Amino acid sequence: MITEKQAKKIIDLALSHARGKADGAEVHVMASDVATSRFANNGMTQNQAPSAVTVSVRVLVDGRQARLSGNQTSAQAVRQLVDNAISAARLLERDPNLLPLHKPTGDDGARNVARFDRKTAVMSPDQRAERIASIIDVARSHDLSAAGTFSSGANVLALGNSEGLFAFHRESEAECSITMTARDSSGWAKAHSPQAAMIDSEAMARRAAEKALASRNPGEIEPGKYTVILEPSAVLDLLVFLWYDFAGTSHLDQLSCFLNKVGQKVLGSNMTIHDDVYHALQAGAPFDGEGLPRQVITLVENGVVKNLVYGRRSAGKFGVAPTGHGVMEPSAMGEYPLNIVIAGGSTSIDEMIAATDRGILLTRVWYVREVDPATKIVTGMTRDGTFLVEGGKIKQGVKNLRFNVSLIEMLNNVVALGPSLRTAGEEGFPAVVPAMKVDNFNFSSTTRF
Amino acid sequence: MAGIPSAGLPPFRALIHSRYNRRGKNVRELAEFAISVATGSGASYADARVIDQVSQEIETKDLSVASINLGKSQGLGIRVLCNGGWGFASTQNLTKRAIEKAARTAVAVAKASAACLEKPVTLAPEPVYNAHWVSPHLLDPFTVSLETKVGVLLEAARIMKAVKGVTLAQGVMTFVKESKFFASSEGSRIQQTFIRSSCGIVAHATAEGDRQRRSWPNSAGGQHELAGWEMVVRWDLPGNAQRIAEEAVALLTAPPCPQTVTDVILGSSQLGLQIHESCGHPSELDRALGQEINFAGASFLTPDKLHSLQYGSPIVNLVADATASGALGSFGFDDEGVQAQRVYLVKDGLFCGYLSSRDTAHLIGLPRSGGAMRAESWARVPIIRMTNISLVPGDAGSLEDIIAGTDDGILMETNKSWSIDNLRYNFQFSTEIGWEVKNGKRGRMLKNCSYGGITPVFWNSCDAVGGRQDYIEWGVPNCGKGQPMQTMWTGHGAPPARFRDVQVGMAHAG
Numbered sequence: 001m002i003t004e005k006q007a008k009k010i011i012d013l014a015l016s017h018a019r020g021k022a023d024g025a026e027v028h029v030m031a032s033d034v035a036t037s038r039f040a041n042n043g044m045t046q047n048q049a050p051s052a053v054t055v056s057v058r059v060l061v062d063g064r065q066a067r068l069s070g071n072q073t074s075a076q077a078v079r080q081l082v083d084n085a086i087s088a089a090r091l092l093e094r095d096p097n098l099l100p101l102h103k104p105t106g107d108d109g110a111r112n113v114a115r116f117d118r119k120t121a122v123m124s125p126d127q128r129a130e131r132i133a134s135i136i137d138v139a140r141s142h143d144l145s146a147a148g149t150f151s152s153g154a155n156v157l158a159l160g161n162s163e164g165l166f167a168f169h170r171e172s173e174a175e176c177s178i179t180m181t182a183r184d185s186s187g188w189a190k191a192h193s194p195q196a197a198m199i200d201s202e203a204m205a206r207r208a209a210e211k212a213l214a215s216r217n218p219g220e221i222e223p224g225k226y227t228v229i230l231e232p233s234a235v236l237d238l239l240v241f242l243w244y245d246f247a248g249t250s251h252l253d254q255l256s257c258f259l260n261k262v263g264q265k266v267l268g269s270n271m272t273i274h275d276d277v278y279h280a281l282q283a284g285a286p287f288d289g290e291g292l293p294r295q296v297i298t299l300v301e302n303g304v305v306k307n308l309v310y311g312r313r314s315a316g317k318f319g320v321a322p323t324g325h326g327v328m329e330p331s332a333m334g335e336y337p338l339n340i341v342i343a344g345g346s347t348s349i350d351e352m353i354a355a356t357d358r359g360i361l362l363t364r365v366w367y368v369r370e371v372d373p374a375t376k377i378v379t380g381m382t383r384d385g386t387f388l389v390e391g392g393k394i395k396q397g398v399k400n401l402r403f404n405v406s407l408i409e410m411l412n413n414v415v416a417l418g419p420s421l422r423t424a425g426e427e428g429f430p431a432v433v434p435a436m437k438v439d440n441f442n443f444s445s446t447t448r449f
Numbered sequence: 450m451a452g453i454p455s456a457g458l459p460p461f462r463a464l465i466h467s468r469y470n471r472r473g474k475n476v477r478e479l480a481e482f483a484i485s486v487a488t489g490s491g492a493s494y495a496d497a498r499v500i501d502q503v504s505q506e507i508e509t510k511d512l513s514v515a516s517i518n519l520g521k522s523q524g525l526g527i528r529v530l531c532n533g534g535w536g537f538a539s540t541q542n543l544t545k546r547a548i549e550k551a552a553r554t555a556v557a558v559a560k561a562s563a564a565c566l567e568k569p570v571t572l573a574p575e576p577v578y579n580a581h582w583v584s585p586h587l588l589d590p591f592t593v594s595l596e597t598k599v600g601v602l603l604e605a606a607r608i609m610k611a612v613k614g615v616t617l618a619q620g621v622m623t624f625v626k627e628s629k630f631f632a633s634s635e636g637s638r639i640q641q642t643f644i645r646s647s648c649g650i651v652a653h654a655t656a657e658g659d660r661q662r663r664s665w666p667n668s669a670g671g672q673h674e675l676a677g678w679e680m681v682v683r684w685d686l687p688g689n690a691q692r693i694a695e696e697a698v699a700l701l702t703a704p705p706c707p708q709t710v711t712d713v714i715l716g717s718s719q720l721g722l723q724i725h726e727s728c729g730h731p732s733e734l735d736r737a738l739g740q741e742i743n744f745a746g747a748s749f750l751t752p753d754k755l756h757s758l759q760y761g762s763p764i765v766n767l768v769a770d771a772t773a774s775g776a777l778g779s780f781g782f783d784d785e786g787v788q789a790q791r792v793y794l795v796k797d798g799l800f801c802g803y804l805s806s807r808d809t810a811h812l813i814g815l816p817r818s819g820g821a822m823r824a825e826s827w828a829r830v831p832i833i834r835m836t837n838i839s840l841v842p843g844d845a846g847s848l849e850d851i852i853a854g855t856d857d858g859i860l861m862e863t864n865k866s867w868s869i870d871n872l873r874y875n876f877q878f879s880t881e882i883g884w885e886v887k888n889g890k891r892g893r894m895l896k897n898c899s900y901g902g903i904t905p906v907f908w909n910s911c912d913a914v915g916g917r918q919d920y921i922e923w924g925v926p927n928c929g930k931g932q933p934m935q936t937m938w939t940g941h942g943a944p945p946a947r948f949r950d951v952q953v954g955m956a957h958a959g
């Protein structure tokens with residue numbers, strides 16, 4: 001894995017080569033060494049240890065800009081990358097809205113986060129295989145079939161520019177995902193953390209196995225509106241379709257569902273949502289694509305849309321200060337809140353079940369897609385552990401259901417919140433979200449399993 | 450939707466010979482060195498891919514350039530079998546020292562896999578090839594200036610923005626040139642060059658509580674082809690800008706799609722995605738065998754249904770065709786050195802074939818891989834991917850012929866939203882636009898159109914498959930599968946087609 005010193009050397013080389021040729025230059029060095037072991041049908045199926053470094057240069061030349069990325073790090077290759085970026089920029093028309101590069105100040109609120117665990121970064125294929133063997137043992141002991149992944153490694157992000165900026169972030173990561181299947185049922189669990197030691201893969205295997213066993217011989221229920229208990233992964237994979245609507249650029253483009261609603265109460269009073277990279281359960285770099293420190297932003301407070309996030313470009317158009325959420329420029333997207341934290345409550349999932357006369361418990365949702373960007377209707381399926389709750393107890397597994405639900409309406413119908421947990425799903429970035437009990441969740445059809 | 454002019458492409462240029470250029474000799478040496486290190490370290494089989502890729506992506510927003518991103522990537526990936534288990538490693542550093550390290554890492558990873566196996570991997574036999582293949586193209590897009598490319602997008606944007614009510618005009622073009630050398634310990638040596646191009650525009654119209662959009666030639670980045678700059682010329686973005694802009698604005702005041710059961714005519718591009726989701730994915734053999742169940746899912750097309758399930762009506766014929774000229778999912782050889790093939794998945798409505806690989810073929814008794822293994826890049830392991838999964842044209846004529854033969858129904862076109870369960874039964878799609886069809890004529894425009902169903906029920910309700918007139922090879926460049934997820938270039942040839950008694954309008958019924 002590339003070190004801070006090596007990354008800075010590459011950045012300094014590129015900036016030095018651009019000096020005198022370009023009006024400004026910005027250099028990202030991104031490295032990834034994350035190995036993934038996959039298993040299915042109680043055996044290892046794929047095992048890969050890729051490694052990659054990318055150098056990405058943005059140059060400003062006479063009111064024009066271009067970005068060029070490459071994966072060669074020799075001095076000659078880096079110099080050529082800069083020269084080619086300058087040549088590309090010269091081919092373009094001047095951009096009257098082009099901003100100068102970010103110039104760091106001493107009091108910009110930059111804070112470091114420590115998210116590197118050496119043991120996780122150097123975990124061996126044999127250690128991953130041991131984890132997987134223990135998962136398969138759980139499956140075999142219950143006559144189930146296990147499939148999933150265990151990955152481990154580290155990522156590096158370094159950024160410098162010709163205005164004196166240098167920022168470096170190194171982070172380890174481990175992820176485990178498990179599906180246990182029986183003849184007509186399945187269960188699932190997933191976790192992601194900067195520390196492999198924080199992932200109890202054997203306990204996850206037991207949890208997935210319990211769900212698979214408990215949902216055998218699923219019944220079929222009629223589609224319609226139900227009270228649902230959404231486990232945190234289900235919450236995460238639904239609400240990820242809402243996050244870009246908090247980006248300033250989505251308002252400039254008149255696409256956000258919150259257009260002209262900032263300051264208004266749009267969601268339920270129990271909804272408070274922050275973007276907070278510094279939260280103890282969060283991951284990621286504390287600076288954005290142009291090197292600005294990420295700020296903690298309250299997006300929603302007690303149901304009121306309070307703030308948007310801004311990169312430098314959208315902030316300029318709104319006449320506000322950037323919040324440190326910009327993506328790498330140039331970009332049509334502008335910015336994105338990457339570190340969502342939803343304020344939780346104190347109701348456990350067991351307590352939610354106990355207080356439900358009739359409802360459905362969802363372990364996870366699948367293939368969620370936006371149907372209507374204005375009303376924020378999304379559709380998707382339940383998967384890997386869907387249960388009918390009756391009389392305060394789980395009655396039986398049920399065949400999977402398709403939903404069509406407005407996220408705005410859903411967040412007005414939340415009647416109980418669990419504690420917020422670091423949660424991984426499949427549709428978006430891991431985030432810190434609670435389980436939710438939601439009334440009037442609309443299921444439109446069933447499927448055959 | 451307006452048709453497109455004849456492609457005018459020359460005959461498919463799949464050049465098969467055994468000559469290599471100077472660079473070819475170099476990458477050949479590197480790949481062979483990787484293989485020799487792996488076999489010397491205990492691998493019973495090894496293959497290596499050396500890939501060099503350049504890319505351009507240009508996005509415009511209204512009358513300005515939103516982004517220009519240029520990329521260059523090269524590296525080597527090595528896959529090995531050791532004690533019956535797979536291992537893979539990669540390096541972007543094409544020195545012998547780095548390649549040796551990658552090869553030894555791949556062997557160590559394979560040995561760890563072997564410690565955790567149900568059964569050792571078995572590879573189906575495949576002939577040894579010495580070949581050179583170049584994808585068909587008339588004009589290398591990297592010889593066309595950035596100014597020209599931006600100019601086409603901004604001209605289309607100017608036309609869209611001139612239409613009152615258009616609130617945002619977007620445009621995008623992408624170009625990729627990829628050189629790939631494959632070598633295996635069995636002796637194959639294959640050089641391939643791919644040129645992929647795409648272009649598209651979108652007109653947005655926003656009103657209080659409503660967002661509508663129209664795309665051309667397709668949504669999700671437009672049309673994508675294994676072709677050169679000529680495809681941009683052929684799809685004529687400026688020439689279609691005004692029509693889609695006017696349609697986007699008109700949708701704001703159009704009546705909504707009713708919630709009912711009716712006949713549905715799917716335009717070619719929407720049918721392409723329908724094929725992708727409800728035929729392409731479930732016919733991937735790794736899914737059917739449970740190997741992708743943790744993420745992408747499994748398949749209702751389990752091996753016990755092969756040659757027995759009536760997947761569709763007798764006029765439904767679906768092929769996996771990696772040889773289709775200019776189609777995004779075409780190639781000369783897949784990423785484990787299997788030659789491109791045209792395989793029936795559904796013939797006369799009967800489910801009859803899978804997308805397969807060398808390590809899955811024998812599990813269902815196939816003598817040979819169907820040639821569907823591909824990797825996103827040199828840094829990823831090949832997995833079973835769709836090639837071009839296409840509906841063979843039928844005898845129902847043009848789209849207008851199908852409309853003329855429909856008493857009561859809805860024509861839907863251009864995908865807006867797509868979702869399907871993890872066994873690929875229950876699907877729901879939304880389209881950007883629809884029209885009522887009454888007494889053989891296209892009627893009112895409809896907004897917020899959606900339809901859904903259960904895959905085999907839906908395909909068995911197909912009673913009209915259009916002919917060659919409106920058949921288009923659509924490209925889907927972002928098919929996601931695998932862990933870590935890989936995206937892949939896939940294609941879908943589709944004429945328009947009609948389906949009887951389909952549930953529509955459910956997406957907005959809640």
